[in-house]
Amino acid sequence: MHELSLCQSALQLIEQQARAHHARRVTTVWLEMGALSCIEASALRFSFASVCRGTLAEGCTLELTVKPANAWCWQCAKAVSVAQHADGCPLCGGYTLRVQDGDELRLKQIEVE
Numbered sequence: 001m002h003e004l005s006l007c008q009s010a011l012q013l014i015e016q017q018a019r020a021h022h023a024r025r026v027t028t029v030w031l032e033m034g035a036l037s038c039i040e041a042s043a044l045r046f047s048f049a050s051v052c053r054g055t056l057a058e059g060c061t062l063e064l065t066v067k068p069a070n071a072w073c074w075q076c077a078k079a080v081s082v083a084q085h086a087d088g089c090p091l092c093g094g095y096t097l098r099v100q101d102g103d104e105l106r107l108k109q110i111e112v113e
Helices: 002-020 041-052
Strands: 026-034 061-067 069-073 078-082 097-101 105-112
Touching: 002 026, 002 041, 002 105, 026 041, 041 061, 078 097
Parallel strands: 026 061
Antiparallel strands: 026 105, 069 078, 069 097
């Protein structure tokens, strides 16, 4: 369950930013995960709530969005979007894709009081 360690790392960044801005508490966190990140959304939500207990982010709202992945198709020489690792090129049907992004987890924004 790598979601737990991802949430711990995200929480460190969240608390660092909240303290730098003299926040009393974090009310909302926006995370963006890539479609190919191999992150289970429900496990991420559970882990996030768990690691936030007893911190400035306890009880905050987690807004989670999924970003499509971009890949380069070697067969048709085009940039394409893919939603899963097993997807072929939506243009030519080929499977010679090089993933360019979409496998990350990003902290996009926090809202504090």
